[in-house]
Amino acid sequence: MKRINQMPLHLMLLPGVILVFIFAYIPMSGAIIAFKHFVPSKGIWGSDWVGFENFRYVFELPGTTQVIWNTIFIAGMKIVAGLVVPIVVTLLLNEVRKTFFKRTVQTLVYLPHFLSWVILSSILIDILSPSGGIVNKLIVALGGHPIYFLGSNTWFPFTLVVSDVWKEFGYGTIVYLAAITAINPALYEAAKVDGASRWRQIWHITLPGMLPVIVLMGVLSLGNVLNAGFEQVFILYSPGVYESGDILDTLVYRIGFIDTQYDVSTAVGLFKSGVSFVLICVSYWLAARFANYRIF
Amino acid sequence: MDSSMGRKTFAIVNYFLLGVLAILCIFPVLHELAISFSSAAAIAAGEVNLWPIGFTTSAYEFTLQREEFLHATGISLLRVLLGCSLNMLLTLLIAFPLSKESVLKFRTGYVWYFVFTMLFSGGMIPGYLIVKNLGLLDSIWALVLPGAVPIFNVVLMLNFFRGLPKELEEASFMDGAGYVTSLFRIYAPLSMPVLATTGLFTIVMHWNTWFDGLIYMNSLQHYPLSTYLQTVVVNMNLGSMSLEQLKQFQAVNPQNAKAAQVFLSIVPIMAIYPFLQKYLVQGMVIGGVKE
Numbered sequence: 175m176k177r178i179n180q181m182p183l184h185l186m187l188l189p190g191v192i193l194v195f196i197f198a199y200i201p202m203s204g205a206i207i208a209f210k211h212f213v214p215s216k217g218i219w220g221s222d223w224v225g226f227e228n229f230r231y232v233f234e235l236p237g238t239t240q241v242i243w244n245t246i247f248i249a250g251m252k253i254v255a256g257l258v259v260p261i262v263v264t265l266l267l268n269e270v271r272k273t274f275f276k277r278t279v280q281t282l283v284y285l286p287h288f289l290s291w292v293i294l295s296s297i298l299i300d301i302l303s304p305s306g307g308i309v310n311k312l313i314v315a316l317g318g319h320p321i322y323f324l325g326s327n328t329w330f331p332f333t334l335v336v337s338d339v340w341k342e343f344g345y346g347t348i349v350y351l352a353a354i355t356a357i358n359p360a361l362y363e364a365a366k367v368d369g370a371s372r373w374r375q376i377w378h379i380t381l382p383g384m385l386p387v388i389v390l391m392g393v394l395s396l397g398n399v400l401n402a403g404f405e406q407v408f409i410l411y412s413p414g415v416y417e418s419g420d421i422l423d424t425l426v427y428r429i430g431f432i433d434t435q436y437d438v439s440t441a442v443g444l445f446k447s448g449v450s451f452v453l454i455c456v457s458y459w460l461a462a463r464f465a466n467y468r469i470f
Numbered sequence: 471m472d473s474s475m476g477r478k479t480f481a482i483v484n485y486f487l488l489g490v491l492a493i494l495c496i497f498p499v500l501h502e503l504a505i506s507f508s509s510a511a512a513i514a515a516g517e518v519n520l521w522p523i524g525f526t527t528s529a530y531e532f533t534l535q536r537e538e539f540l541h542a543t544g545i546s547l548l549r550v551l552l553g554c555s556l557n558m559l560l561t562l563l564i565a566f567p568l569s570k571e572s573v574l575k576f577r578t579g580y581v582w583y584f585v586f587t588m589l590f591s592g593g594m595i596p597g598y599l600i601v602k603n604l605g606l607l608d609s610i611w612a613l614v615l616p617g618a619v620p621i622f623n624v625v626l627m628l629n630f631f632r633g634l635p636k637e638l639e640e641a642s643f644m645d646g647a648g649y650v651t652s653l654f655r656i657y658a659p660l661s662m663p664v665l666a667t668t669g670l671f672t673i674v675m676h677w678n679t680w681f682d683g684l685i686y687m688n689s690l691q692h693y694p695l696s697t698y699l700q701t702v703v704v705n706m707n708l709g710s711m712s713l714e715q716l717k718q719f720q721a722v723n724p725q726n727a728k729a730a731q732v733f734l735s736i737v738p739i740m741a742i743y744p745f746l747q748k749y750l751v752q753g754m755v756i757g758g759v760k761e
Contacts, residue, residue: 183574184567190564193615198587200592200600204595204596218599267488285743288678288739288743289739296732297498308501405680447592447593
């Protein structure tokens with residue numbers, strides 16, 4: 175094959191390499207302020223080293239353990255519900271024979287994924303309001319007492335999980351529906367000939383057909399154990415529910431931008447990035463090992 | 471027959487369940503739409519459900535006369551335009567060389583250089599400090615440049631490029647073309663469907679993102695629409711307001727005006743939604759499992 179000058183290829187990469195260097199690698203090196211006492215006038219490099227002082231300070235704060243627990247609790251529930259609900263809905267959708275009905279349902283359930291938390295939260299605040307929100311009107315009509323979903327520490331984490339599932343379950347069905355289309359129809363024909371009921375067909379053909387994707391999604395979600403959903407929590411929480419709803423990311427934001435303790439905030443962020451990095455590496459390794467998945 | 475009875479019952483229950491789920495997904499949006507067209511009195515009385523009560527378009531008139539709203543919309547449009555074209559150009563420029571597996575020198579190094587940023591980040595504050603030190607605060611570039619290289623889209627595009635037959639390119643080399651011609655005359659035109667998909671997702675992403683606007687912009691006049699809505703319209707920190715402030719807030723932000731602004735802001739997404747949906751399954755499959 176004819177040799178072609180490689181130089182243009184490297185030049186094409188150059189702008190991307192520079193941008194990533196500035197906006198990803200410089201901040202990574204800037205994260206060393208987690209180990210410094212950051213004084214703006216001295217800058218990142220000129221500030222004095224303090225070792226693990228910032229970490230020690232944060233982890234000795236009374237609320238930090240609770241924040242870590244909240245993060246794992248909320249993220250964990252979201253991971254489990256985010257796996258189970260789309261799988262169940264996919265199976266239900268797959269049993270629908272009327273194409274028009276199926277298409278309409280799909281069109282409607284994908285929609286919330288594309289609306290931002292800003293929009294959805296303004297709607298949620300309306301419909302969940304304890305005074306006159308439509309959900310509470312329904313609860314009262316059924317003989318219950320109004321619930322302050324966004325203001326009660328008992329309800330807040332579950333409100334987060336349910337509203338997150340509501341936003342994402344439809345979108346989540348796409349991968350599973352794609353997996354089902356790859357199943358050989360001859361398998362169903364053979365099962366019918368052998369007298370298998372719909373239920374047995376789901377159990378012995380559809381589910382095993384989806385299994386590789388289910389395993390893959392499950393394994394990859396491991397990387398999200400510390401991602402409880404910053405934007406959603408940030409918009410929906412208020413000081414009254416910090417006890418149950420404050421998560422690592424919102425703590426980073428408040429320490430950093432409200433208290434302007436850049437060094438302490440970065441320490442919390444670095445703790446989160448570090449743990450997440452290990453989790454993501456493990457999840458990719460598992461995915462490559464058990465689901466034959468390669469990102470590139 | 472027993473089993474056909476069971477199947478029929480299941481079918482009815484199934485249709486019912488899915489119908490309820492679908493309604494649950496669209497209902498809040500319709501509810502908001504109804505509120506935006508209702509009179510303030512009817513909303514306060516809690517009469518509005520799915521249909522406007524005391525129909526009025528005053529909320530929309532109010533919104534469309536609000537200078538800040540229009541200004542913020544302008545900034546968002548500019549952001550989408552700049553951000554989207556930059557993202558797509560960089561996606562092509564990075565994915566193309568990286569798809570030349572046995573040709574490009576240091577390919578593995580380059581790939582890891584980009585992919586590593588997906589695995590680890592310096593965090594919120596160091597990211598903020600670099601934008602600040604570059605003097606980008608209050609500038610539209612602060613919303614566009616930090617996320618200019620969409621690594622995930624690069625991976626999608628890279629895998630797509632690898633699937634194209636090499637013979638096309640080799641033929642053009644015979645005719646004296648170089649890599650630049652090959653990218654823009656052969657690969658880019660062939661990848662239009664993927665480019666369109668990732669482009670639509672990028673538009674939605676840029677339109678919806680609000681947090682960067684909140685930290686990188688110091689004043690309201692620089693906020694993109696999403697950030698404007700978050701701070702001015704939604705603002706959950708009502709608890710921290712005094713009763714006096716709260717009254718004032720509600721006076722300039724009647725609930726129907728709030729709903730009208732929220733609804734206007736999702737019109738562009740609704741407009742491209744049919745196209746998005748068409749490409750959804752296609753796009754997801756491209757990034758999927760490889761044997």
